[in-house]
Amino acid sequence: MKNKLKAAYNPDAFRENGHRMIDLLVDYLEEVRHGTQKVMDWKEPDEQYEFWKNYNPGHNDPVAFLKDVIEKSIHIHNPRYMGHQVSAPAPVTALADMVSALLNNGMAIYEMGPVSSALEKWIIGQFAGRLGFGKNGDGLLTSGGTLGMLTALLAARQVKGGGNIWEEGNPGNLAVLIPEESHYSVERAARIMGFGSKGIIKIPADENYRMQTSVLESYLDKAHKEGKKVIAVTANACSTATGTYDNLNEIGSFCRKHDLWFHVDGAHGGAAIFSEKYKHLLDGIHLADSVTIDLHKMLMTPALATALIFRNKSDSYATFNQQARYLLNETSEEQWYDYAKRTMECTKVMISVKFYALVHTYDFEIFDQNVTTLYDLAKTFAETVKNRPAFELAVEPESNIVCFRILAENEMKNNKLNSAIRQRLLEEGDFYIVQTVLKGEVFLRVTIMNPLTEERYFKELLDKIEMVAKTFELT
Ligand SMILES: Cc1ncc(COP(=O)(O)O)c(C=O)c1O
Structure with a gap:
């Protein structure tokens, strides 16, 4: 067998890399679940492309490559991730996926x-x-x-x-x-x-x-x-x-x-x-x-x-x-x-x-717990929004999706302000939320996808938005 093929199908190499990979993922999950890291280290698309185009870590270690993939990705398991509607997968599903892939x-x-x-x-x-x-x-x-x-x-x-x-x-x-x-x-x-x-x-x-x-x-x-x-x-x-x-x-x-x-x-x-x-x-x-x-x-x-x-x-x-x-x-x-x-x-x-x-x-009970937890959390988030005079809730949430906005204090229009805030949040990476347009008005949109997201993060997010809004209104 040719040497590359022999290496690629070598079960011992897979065992070694597999153990290292699981350790890496466990460390990642431990770290990310506490929300102390950024949700994403934002890079403009061209900058991201430049990095990968020139990617050359100088070795052929797949685990080192996958470590870089993890670092440069968006971290859905971070409790400050409240953006698009993709799950924070239960880790056991990743094991199953690995078996399916093989x-x-x-x-x-x-x-x-x-x-x-x-x-x-x-x-x-x-x-x-x-x-x-x-x-x-x-x-x-x-x-x-x-x-x-x-x-x-x-x-x-x-x-x-x-x-x-x-x-x-x-x-x-x-x-x-x-x-x-x-x-x-x-x-x-x-x-x-x-x-x-x-x-x-x-x-x-x-x-x-x-x-x-x-x-x-x-x-x-x-x-x-x-x-x-x-x-x-x-x-x-x-x-x-x-x-x-x-x-x-x-x-x-x-x-x-x-x-x-x-x-x-x-x-x-x-x-x-x-x-x-x-x-x-x-x-x-x-x-x-x-x-x-x-x-x-x-x-x-x-x-x-x-x-x-x-x-x-x-x-x-x-x-x-x-x-x-x-x-x-x-x-x-x-x-x-x-x-x-x-x-x-x-x-x-x-x-x-x-x-x-x-x-x-x-068992299926896990889904009852997940859906109920996430929908309940959204109601808590909506209450937090309603209790802060600077903010406006678009509509009472029925699910885990909440649309809201901060109201502009000066001549700056609401749409411009909320879009600018969402962009700043993306670039700074402490939280990940998105925006939507409802009846022509820009609203910030949160979808609570991670059952590890706790109430305290809601207050932090709203504090952050108020702080960012002030920086725009001063300029
Ligand atoms: C209501 C609804 N339908 C369909 C879709 C599309 O699903 P998918 O992204 O799995 O193609 C979405 C995705 O956000 C959705 O919210």
């Missing part, structure tokens, strides 16, 4: 992923049961909420679009009703499917950023008069910007009445199904035809990992092969185990293994 079972067909296929079926069954779909529910795991949304809408088109779209293509008049406050992946999916602007009908939000269900009938009526064929309605559970839950009972009933596909985008907030305290937010989800839930957001799993669950088993097989719909009846399962027939992916990572490792070790 085994690299490609999953397209059963024999290329026997374990992960079986675990995937079991996991989907667990979700289906909790969503109220009973034994007839089915679905799959896929790489992200965006892909999950596209897959769900493709199924909707196949089932409600009429004709033989798979063979003949789009008739050109298909449309979906979506909340004004949708994540951009909904619109993107509809555009990929060729619906164009005319096929994306946005239902306005009320003052709490919730879909106005009272106008659904009139919007549908108007679409029909314009010759459009509406196939589906999507709902947020919860929305990305403010974390608001749409009224799933009302939207679901509307869909039933008009024979429309009902998709619930639960990428972020669908995980509340596991929380005894907050699952009421998802009342009506049993009416959905399909639901997406990201495991890599609220369910402590590393990206990418999304569950797409269908109420009717047969719909799960409809997406990429309309023939299967006619071959299957409601109860039979044809080749559940060859997942490539039902997913966008051909080769697929063993998503089920990392999620199952978590469930196997801590």
Whole structure:
């Protein structure tokens, strides 16, 4: 064997590097969890690129390289990380991911992923049961909420679009009703499917950023008069910007009445199904035809990992092969185990293994604890904001997403001030939060993703924002 290949496949080298790597990661977790370090050592993109372009530590040690990767990354496990909606993964999931990476079972067909296929079926069954779909529910795991949304809408088109779209293509008049406050992946999916602007009908939000269900009938009526064929309605559970839950009972009933596909985008907030305290937010989800839930957001799993669950088993097989719909009846399962027939992916990572490792070790109760803790923390944060006169809360939080802003004291406009503060926080790295625009106004946005984030950090964050605001107002 050639020397490089011999070295690359040497189990002893792997053992040695593996032990060093685990020690490094344990030290990292110990250090980062106390929030004494920066969340990120911010570098402009070009500067970051220069560093890696010229990267030459002078040795071939993979652990040294990975140490540099850790140092220069954003630290999601830092309790001062309160930014975008990705989980601080439970460490056991990283062990499972390492095994998956090494085994690299490609999953397209059963024999290329026997374990992960079986675990995937079991996991989907667990979700289906909790969503109220009973034994007839089915679905799959896929790489992200965006892909999950596209897959769900493709199924909707196949089932409600009429004709033989798979063979003949789009008739050109298909449309979906979506909340004004949708994540951009909904619109993107509809555009990929060729619906164009005319096929994306946005239902306005009320003052709490919730879909106005009272106008659904009139919007549908108007679409029909314009010759459009509406196939589906999507709902947020919860929305990305403010974390608001749409009224799933009302939207679901509307869909039933008009024979429309009902998709619930639960990428972020669908995980509340596991929380005894907050699952009421998802009342009506049993009416959905399909639901997406990201495991890599609220369910402590590393990206990418999304569950797409269908109420009717047969719909799960409809997406990429309309023939299967006619071959299957409601109860039979044809080749559940060859997942490539039902997913966008051909080769697929063993998503089920990392999620199952978590469930196997801590049971589903861990998700109740995580979701409930994070949603409770957001309420505490909102109270802290309300108790400080310099700040304004955009809307009472329903989930772990909170939008707020500091009010400008001088002529400097609120939008400019809050954007400048967010940029300064990014550059200084003590906290990581993001910003969003609500009804044309810039708000700072916090998503509490890490159960190690404690109340004291909220006060520190608001103190910091006030301090930064003063520096801007002096200049
Ligand atoms: C409501 C909602 N839907 C979909 C997505 C997209 O999910 P992903 O990032 O897994 O593709 C997001 C991501 O933030 C989201 O908040």
